[in-house]
Structure formats: structure tokens, C-alpha cells
Amino acid sequence: MQEVQHWIEEAQLGDQNAWEQIVQHFSGMAFSVAYTRLGDWSLVEDTVQEAFAETFSNLHKLQEAEAFPGWFKTIVERQCHRLLRRKKPMMMPLDETIVMDVEKFDVELIAERREWHQKPSHILIPILSRSLIFKGISIYIHRFMSC
Template identity: 40%
Template structure:
């Protein structure tokens, strides 16, 4: 049994005291936080977004932990959650790149904003 597996079992056991479950989760975050952040940063290339994703990943992992059938599968399972969260971010953040020359030469579509609010 891997060292982290007992933490998973503790978190999945509804009979464990809340303080035990909180301590187990904190230790799990301590053990896997760098891995989650590193993978998110590798995918996103942005430190702030990677930190945000890492927080979201551990929240999602905590909520979905009852669905994890095999505690030994936790590292791969968590990595998949990181991948999914990163994909969600990149899908939302995708913006069309337009060369500045195309925008600079376009006539204004509307009248000056001061005239619109007057």
C-alpha cells in the first residue's frame, strides 16, 4: 500500500471524525499539490491560472472522492482532473487573434462615444 492510500481511505470513510478527514485532506494536498500545479502550469503556461486550476482541482477531487474506487489510482485520477480543468480554462479563454494592422485601418463603426451618451 502506498503512503497516500490510507489518506484516501480516511477521506472516504464517513465514520471518521471531521478533524481526521480535514487533516488527511491537508496532507493529501501537501503531497500532490506540486504535481497538480506543475502539470497545470505545463499545460497553461501561466502561473496565476495554474494556481487557480490547482485550487479548483482539489475542490473537485474532494467532492468526487467517493467516486474513486481504487485508492491506488489516485495520482492518475487527480492528473485527469487537472487535465479536465485546464481544458475547461483554455476552452473559455480562447480568443481570436487579429493582427493590429487590420484593426487600426478599420473605420469606426459607431459615432464618438461622447455623442452617444449626450
């Protein structure tokens, strides 16, 4: 622990080698904490990098070198929290998810289906053949009767 305190004190004075030692020594802990929170290695790598950047820019604020491990862990956790707040889950209707699995990410077809779903039904009905209209009505009635 004395060695870590020495690195921190030297890094606060601008010693690049001491900073590199700190990064090597605390990377494992940072990755472990971030992966526990995020569960995605690509996000973890970004988060750890951001945490080290924040730590480096605020290292002069650290008053006691022995407090570094807890202080740094708090920074990593805060970076994870920031990322989770910014990250919006991608939501997609279930039928499009199935289409994506079956049609192997055919972007044109997915865009066409989205456009199709957004058109009002009064525009779509004249386009459909009589057999498709009949099938659609049959399905609708069957679903209505099953409720």
C-alpha cells in the same frame, strides 16, 4: 505509497487532516501538469484549485486508493482543457497594438481610434484637412501601384 493510500481512505471518511496531507503531497504534481498545459501561473493557480475542489467533491467515487494519482492527474488535465476551451484569445488589429505600446495604454485614445475606424469614410472625409486628404490619396495610390 501506503501512507498516501491511508490518507485517501481517511479523507473518504471525512478526515480533514488526511485531506490536507493529500493536498500538500499532490500540489507539486498538479502545478507541474497545469503549467505544462497552460503556461500562465495565474491560470495554473485557478486550475489547480478547481481540480482539488472537484477531487474533494468526487472522492467518494474513487474505488481504489492506489488509483488516486492517475485519477487526480486526469482531473487536473480536464480542468486545463475546460479553461482553454473557455478562454477566448483577445484579437486586436496590429495598428492598435502598436498604438498601445507607444501610448502606454491611453484608454481614451484607444477608444477614440476604435470609434474613428468604425465611422464610414464618407463621414470622415469632410472632417479632414485638404493636406491630409492629399496625403491619404497619395498613400493609397502608392500602395495600389506597388501591387
